[in-house]
Amino acid sequence: MTSTTLSRPTSASPTAPPKRKKPRRRGTALLGWIAEHTVLVALGILFIAPIVFVTLTSLMGSDQTLTASLWPNPFRWDNYVTVFTTVPLLQWFGNSALYAVLATVFMLVSSVPAAYALAKIKFRGANVLFTAIIIAMLLPPQVTAIPIYVMWSNLGLTGSLWPLILPNLLGDAFSIFLLRQFFLTIPTEYSDAARIDGNGEFGVLWRVVLPMAKPGIAATAIFMFFSSWNDYYGPLLYTSENPDAWPVAYGLASFRGVHGTDWGLTMAMTMLVTIPVVLIFFFAQRVFVEGITLTGVKG
Amino acid sequence: MTATIAREGRTATARPSRARTKRNLVTLALLAPALLGLIIFFVYPLIASVYYSFTRFDLVSPPEWIGLRNYTYLFTQDPNVWQATLNTLWFVVIWVPVKIVFALLIAGLLARAKSASGFWRTLFYLPALVPPVASVVAFVFLFNPGTGPVNQILKAIGIQGPLWFNDPAWSKPSLVLLGVWVMGDIMIIFLASLLDVPREQYEAASLDGASGLQQVRYVTLPSISPVLLFAVVTGVIAAIQYFTEAAVASGVASGKAVVGEGIGNNLGYPNGSLLTYTQWLYVRGFSTYQLGYASALAVLLFVVASVILILLLRRFKAFTPEGAR
Numbered sequence: 001m002t003s004t005t006l007s008r009p010t011s012a013s014p015t016a017p018p019k020r021k022k023p024r025r026r027g028t029a030l031l032g033w034i035a036e037h038t039v040l041v042a043l044g045i046l047f048i049a050p051i052v053f054v055t056l057t058s059l060m061g062s063d064q065t066l067t068a069s070l071w072p073n074p075f076r077w078d079n080y081v082t083v084f085t086t087v088p089l090l091q092w093f094g095n096s097a098l099y100a101v102l103a104t105v106f107m108l109v110s111s112v113p114a115a116y117a118l119a120k121i122k123f124r125g126a127n128v129l130f131t132a133i134i135i136a137m138l139l140p141p142q143v144t145a146i147p148i149y150v151m152w153s154n155l156g157l158t159g160s161l162w163p164l165i166l167p168n169l170l171g172d173a174f175s176i177f178l179l180r181q182f183f184l185t186i187p188t189e190y191s192d193a194a195r196i197d198g199n200g201e202f203g204v205l206w207r208v209v210l211p212m213a214k215p216g217i218a219a220t221a222i223f224m225f226f227s228s229w230n231d232y233y234g235p236l237l238y239t240s241e242n243p244d245a246w247p248v249a250y251g252l253a254s255f256r257g258v259h260g261t262d263w264g265l266t267m268a269m270t271m272l273v274t275i276p277v278v279l280i281f282f283f284a285q286r287v288f289v290e291g292i293t294l295t296g297v298k299g
Numbered sequence: 300m301t302a303t304i305a306r307e308g309r310t311a312t313a314r315p316s317r318a319r320t321k322r323n324l325v326t327l328a329l330l331a332p333a334l335l336g337l338i339i340f341f342v343y344p345l346i347a348s349v350y351y352s353f354t355r356f357d358l359v360s361p362p363e364w365i366g367l368r369n370y371t372y373l374f375t376q377d378p379n380v381w382q383a384t385l386n387t388l389w390f391v392v393i394w395v396p397v398k399i400v401f402a403l404l405i406a407g408l409l410a411r412a413k414s415a416s417g418f419w420r421t422l423f424y425l426p427a428l429v430p431p432v433a434s435v436v437a438f439v440f441l442f443n444p445g446t447g448p449v450n451q452i453l454k455a456i457g458i459q460g461p462l463w464f465n466d467p468a469w470s471k472p473s474l475v476l477l478g479v480w481v482m483g484d485i486m487i488i489f490l491a492s493l494l495d496v497p498r499e500q501y502e503a504a505s506l507d508g509a510s511g512l513q514q515v516r517y518v519t520l521p522s523i524s525p526v527l528l529f530a531v532v533t534g535v536i537a538a539i540q541y542f543t544e545a546a547v548a549s550g551v552a553s554g555k556a557v558v559g560e561g562i563g564n565n566l567g568y569p570n571g572s573l574l575t576y577t578q579w580l581y582v583r584g585f586s587t588y589q590l591g592y593a594s595a596l597a598v599l600l601f602v603v604a605s606v607i608l609i610l611l612l613r614r615f616k617a618f619t620p621e622g623a624r
Binding site for chain 1: 322323325326328329330332333334335336337339340341342343344345347348351358405408409411412419421422423424425426428429430431432433435436437438440441443445446448451480484487488491533536539540542543546547550551554577580581584585590593594597598600601604605608611
């Protein structure tokens with residue numbers, strides 16, 4: 001778990017010794033290169049095609065989406081305006097933003113200290129606690145959904161997104177796991193040295209671990225933001241009867257039912273739900289890819 | 300706690316026991332929110348689920364103890380649970396391996412094609428970013444039998460396309476295609492692991508006269524097998540709770556509103572072919588408010604998930620406390 005292994009998948013070319021020249025094989029190597037890149041280009045087109053068709057259709061009038069033509073004529077840019085008046089899209093975006101931002105902030109406040117304790121302090125029961133967190137992280141949420149729903153129902157908070165936001169104040173299992181993995185990559189010598197310098201645990205966390213773990217914390221925050229932004233099951237459970245509280249991803253799922261076969265508008269809304277996620281990804285690509293790698297590669 | 304305490308004891312000679320107490324309190328403070336969260340949102344609901352599963356409970360009146368009746372109904376009378384279980388099993392057996400094989404193939408291609416691999420990696424990863432609801436809505440449109448681009452293109456080359464999400468025989472395979480499209484997360488993990496295989500091993504195998512395929516079999520697969528197993532087990536866990544994609548595909552393809560109805564209206568459309576176990580649990584719990592019976596379904600899911608988890612916890616170092624140190 002050195003920083004070199006971490007950054008390797010993000011670097012353009014992997015660290016490899018210079019290729020040994022094999023003049024005999026140069027012809028077959030070239031053929032192989034061509035074959036590989038043909039397959040890559042073909043697969044690449046297949047993978048990008050859905051995005052292209054969705055983009056094109058999002059610019060079509062509703063009558064044109066029912067014809068065989070695949071190119072917008074005329075370009076209906078106003079789809080992206082109309083969709084805001086067809087459904088309370090601005091409100092839904094607001095709900096999504098509130099859900100995702102608060103869930104992420106709350107998660108950080110509660111999960112960073114716990115992950116720090118698990119990674120950098122030795123205490124009795126640490127193994128039991130860590131195992132419990134792993135199980136909580138991996139168990140299907142449906143297993144515990146009913147009693148949790150009953151609790152929120154008794155508190156009168158069903159019909160809102162609060163049952164999905166507030167629990168993050170009490171830690172999120174996946175985030176704790178991921179943050180701990182990041183904190184473990186920071187050499188113990190640093191935290192030990194800070195302790196000898198007279199820092200308490202809070203001081204070590206604040207002055208040493210946090211500054212060094214910024215990329216890991218950013219990646220964990222982005223994962224949390226995305227999973228709340230994309231969440232369907234949670235809003236279905238708690239807000240399905242109150243459209244005022246819907247996040248935008250949930251609203252999209254019901255859009256076609258309400259607005260029949262207007263694929264142009266539906267695809268415009270599909271694009272609008274997706275764009276924020278893609279923008280965040282491109283701004284934070286490096287830390288994000290490191291995060292994905294760390295969830296699985298050190299098995 | 301031994302090493303650090305011992306060091307502190309040497310520098311601050313005063314009272315090690317008081318320092319230890321203080322340190323324990325600080326540790327407890329750091330962990331308190333997470334501990335409370337585990338108890339309220341994990342341990343308690345787990346126990347309560349088991350209790351509810353022996354009761355009749357509709358959220359209005361208090362739970363009423365009915366013994367094993369929910370379980371006998373589940374195993375002998377429930378009209379949908381068998382179909383829902385079989386559908387979920389289908390996703391475990393088909394969706395998981397197909398996704399993994401494709402992710403591995405593309406990761407393999409990317410690991411070899413070193414030129415501009417950042418571009419290719421981003422391209423193949425991009426679909427994984429699309430919110431699941433959006434990707435399902437997009438796929439139902441792309442594959443719609445009437446005017447969808449997929450069937451248009453098939454028609455242009457002389458193939459009569461199937462009804463995809465509107466045909467019980469094709470609805471699940473359509474979701475497998477969607478699963479392949481969004482395999483980016485596993486692909487990134489495979490790619491990192493493939494690039495970690497020491498190059499010398501390939502060169503040694505090549506000198507010994509191993510063919511390309513033999514190198515894959517005897518060098519690549521053994522070195523990435525932990526990651527492969529990780530992908531299989533997390534894939535199976537995802538498959539047994541498969542919910543969003545199936546529910547949204549049913550709702551959008553049937554063209555019926557899901558407003559206020561939850562998903563009860565067009566359950567598993569077409570013809571129950573997309574009704575998964577967790578959707579059935581959801582409907583019994585939150586559409587018809589048979590919370591006692593839904594808890595019995597949840598307990599059964601817990602038993603199955605636990606068996607998989609035990610396998611996982613025993614095999615993966617990353618998931619053990621000693622892992623990744």
